[in-house]
Amino acid sequence: MSLGQLLCNHTDELVQRWYARWLRERPPIPDLNEATLKDHLPLQLRVIGEALREDDSSRPPARELWRQPERLDPEKRALDEVRIAEVVREYAFLVEEVRIWLNERGEQFSFQDYSYFSLAIFELTAESARRYALFRSEQVARERAEYVAGITHQLRTPVAALNLAVQQLERGKGAPNARILERLRRTVGRLARLVDGLMRLERFKPDELPIHPESLAPAHIIDQIVADYEHEASTKGLRLDVSANRSARILVDRDLLVDALGNLIQNAIKYTARGFVRVTMEEQKDGVVFKVEDSGPGISPERQRELFRPVSPGQPGGVGLGLSIASRAAAAQGGSLELESEPGRGSTFLLRLPWAVRKRE
Template identity: 75%
Template sequence: MMSFGELLCQYTQELAQRWYERWRREGPASPALTEAALKDHLPVQLRVIGEALRVAPAFRESPRELWRQHERLDPEQRVIDAVLIEEVVREYGFLVEEVRAWLEERGEQVSFADYSYFYLAIFELTAESIRRYSKFREERVAQERSEYVAGIAHQLRTPVSALHLSVQQLGRVQGTPEARVLERLRRTVGRLGRLVDGILRLERFKPEELPIHPEMIAPAQVLEQIVADYEHDARSKGLRLELSAPRSARMWADRDLLVDALGNLIQNAIKYTARGFVRISLEEQADAVRFRVEDSGPGISPERQRELFRPVHPGQPGGVGLGLSIAFRAALAQGGALSLESTPGRGSTFLLRLPWRVHAREGLPAAEAESLPGV
């Protein structure tokens, strides 16, 4: 008669297949991810327990110590694959139930001590998975928070440097400062303020929770103001900054969020374009206004494009840079969309599409909205 340890070692694949069939019947939340993360490791883990059980009780490795060796357990891959730890715990429970049912069906008699060791080994396997999962996730969050803060500092560096330069120029001027110096200073302070406001909105609200305060605006004028803010940056790189927008167009939108979106798109286009142009245009459609920010930069690979519009939060893996994240959320919050057309080596075109009439959220009386003329 075979011992419990010998049964586990000899029938590893049969038990793993039995668990797999149970797993499929129960309907996992993430089938492909869970299969990759658990199915490949389960036979190894069963054999580890089986080999331990084949040793005399007095010389067996403790159930907790079984999982100290990295190759026997790989919970980090589950974090990378976004498998919820709750699902991992549930599936180890399936394993205990299936092994017990398998023993009963075969009429196998195992000692209480052996079965208790097996049960504790699975319990410790689950606990170690949770410990490693939590530690790995904590490290990932700390790293991503650091990168996020570094991204904010990088975004702030440019307007702060421009502000410092303007202040130095003011210090050299005797008498009344030149109007152009004061205007540049005003634009830089406004740009810095909008960036800080955008970051705060990103931190505090989900897109569907962002307060929306629409007003009747001329989008061409908004674009002209943003372009004026970035003309110096474009000119310093030798880029043509081109704008084409009908001045007669009127829309009902949140000015701050529109500036968040367009300002970051234009800034990114200038930042990543070494030579050529950045072209901004506005297209009037039947049910929406479409803004185009086109550049002659290096383009974006298909692999990167697939990640580009994943909403991100500090501590969450993947997604886009800070500027595009702000633009993406500003578009979603107003019931719009942000998309991309790009071919590596042939530039990129970001398309911001917003409805003619963005609906208010928190703060605009319904009667006031109803009294406005249609678009």
């Protein structure tokens, strides 16, 4: 029997044998399910087998076997988070297992046939790597576009408020209105903090962020942040509640605390159509917990799993971007950011921080 015929007739046996080998080798992705792992392997073995059964003169070059989309699907593997190094490893196992299987059967084939099989697997691996890289680059481009859209959306609100305040100043006569000047000052500060937060997000990993702790009254910080968003909340008819011990003090980085709380409060107001947004601080033995609760629509379990991905450019609208900034600000100071939410029952974000964080340059 020819090598091509053997590959076609014993595809399932070879795939199962290869899968057993993969399990023995302590796979780097132990939770990868069997169906995802095997993927298109049976089809690929049959394609090679069919090509080998043809005459030498009619054989296509091995590299052309994998140009048809239905014979290879590295895009799905990328979505399943299968690294290309794992794909290369899988095909190396396949070549070894086929060789061992043929030796056990005592089958003898021409050097040309076996070389064709090896070349086909090599080309399959190369084409997988090429298409995987192309897919990932396109995926990164899409995510970057969404990321930029998120930044634009985050900047739009303070810029609009800044523009409105400037127009009011231009229309005024005599000395500028103190209320308008105060709103202008807060808006400029809010815009500056947002830009600083974005720069920190782009430049540093959480464990690399510079930390400059200072003794702060968290209640005062909360008041300042809430004041920045009072106008938006009142426009929507939302009730803003704050509860914090006025005498409490913590040793944290002011900018990172504002990064975290500011984004949580902004998101709560943005996505709550009616009802309330409540900010509270709880003192615990090992640190403090800031809670930002809202009466908004809540967040589905599926969406919750996406919110805290390590690299999340954010959807247009800015939720993912704001939470990325908040999550990094918490992690950098040895804290954490958690979420409790059910669809239709609002959301509660919990920012946990130690009483004192260490300085880091």
